[in-house]
Amino acid sequence: MEKLVVIGLGLIGGSLALDLKKRGNYKVFGIDQNAEHIKKALALGVIDAEIDFNEITDASVVIIAVPVNIVPKLAKEILDCVSEDTLVFDVGSVKNEICKEIVNHPKRKNFVAAHPLAGTEFSGPEAAILNLFDDKVNIICEADKTDWKILDKAISLFKKLNMRIKMMHPEEHDRHIAYVSHLSHVSSFMLGKTVLEIEKNEQAIFDMASTGFASTVRLAKSSANTWTPIFLENKENIIKSLNEYIKNLNEFKEMIEQNDANGLNETMHGTNYIKNILNGIKQSN
């Protein structure tokens, strides 16, 4: 059995642990600063056992699933001590910073900068679920900087999870993900905040949630500890996307103010095209 270590037993780390325990020939060890997380992960069968950081040297795989601001420092510490054959990968939602930080590390070739595009709005080891990654995309950045044997090991592991692999430049990744994922999170958090501020009537919020609010505000349940460093680390792209978003909201508001029925109708009708992208491409894959 191969020794697999997951550092950070939250939604993503926990779900990887759970699925790889089931699908791979791994003994899965966990590390988490939060003693409660270890306890829960053991109780829920998310990991086989706890392990100390100084025991990871001979691990076959080390997965870094901690908040993105901690990834670079931790990645270097791990690479400093693991074997020549160890695969180390992170799962962070921002990729440019980590790629830049470790580019000159002597063991850069043992590292895979990955971003499995999967998740839910829940957090902690109790959020870990099976099959989270099936049919999802896993983006790998600067794969050319990884040793081919290590990369092959990573790809075999991702295939066990039924993930589709896409290679992408880290800057390109961060730009795309700001618009498609990070902006969704900001818009949802602020929707939740606005409704909480204005609606003193909690029963009304609940009663009316079925009108689209519940799904649109879903991401506002996400972990503040996970998302604060993501927003700061992908700052420039997120601010650009937010400026565009706010501009569009203001323009739409003006159309309402001016009773511009045609403008509103055309804007919404044009935006309906998103349906084709989300359904159409799906069918062709």
Next chain:
Amino acid sequence: MEKLVVIGLGLIGGSLALDLKKRGNYKVFGIDQNAEHIKKALALGVIDAEIDFNEITDASVVIIAVPVNIVPKLAKEILDCVSEDTLVFDVGSVKNEICKEIVNHPKRKNFVAAHPLAGTEFSGPEAAILNLFDDKVNIICEADKTDWKILDKAISLFKKLNMRIKMMHPEEHDRHIAYVSHLSHVSSFMLGKTVLEIEKNEQAIFDMASTGFASTVRLAKSSANTWTPIFLENKENIIKSLNEYIKNLNEFKEMIEQNDANGLNETMHGTNYIKNILNGIKQSN
């Protein structure tokens, strides 16, 4: 069998027709300006038969499920010609306008101003589905202006759909619904627009949609014809909610710009409270 007429065979009208055909002792007739809708509704078994407007006089129930800007005029025309025992109700997402428009109609007592809080992002007769209204809330405005026998008939019908009834003042309804439902639609439409404008790479949108974008942008697939008049008819409330939303987005953006990790964390952590409202109240009901 009672004669039930549905005017407007879209998502809501079609789903009401479908479910009442199955659960009630009704013969369900349909009226729609769009001949294609009638054809589809007949083919899909959404309605039993087409009917002409001048044949609705002896209907037991007439349901108005057309865009909100058309509701007042149509409601008056229907009330002008139906019998003393006919229940007429609308299902529009804005209630103040219709309540004001018909307050002095001699047959006001035959009318119920309703808003069943249910839906999907799809439209047309092909979007009609069974069980759409189960366990959802149906808001009735100015119920005191409806004859008690007619109101009883309406409530019996809504109970067949397993809906929970709430009484609400129309102004209060429009204020709540602007924040909880209409704002969600604007935020989602503008998210879709922003991503479409910036992301020329459709495959990237699709690949990354699983990161929260797909669910947050879901409402941007909604019908422009339905939503244009809603936004215009509930203009004041929506503009107020949009101003709050844009203010919150700008403040959040500033926190990112100023690397205010504490501010971001506290804001998101505070907003996580929406989880308690959406789950907590559910459990107590």
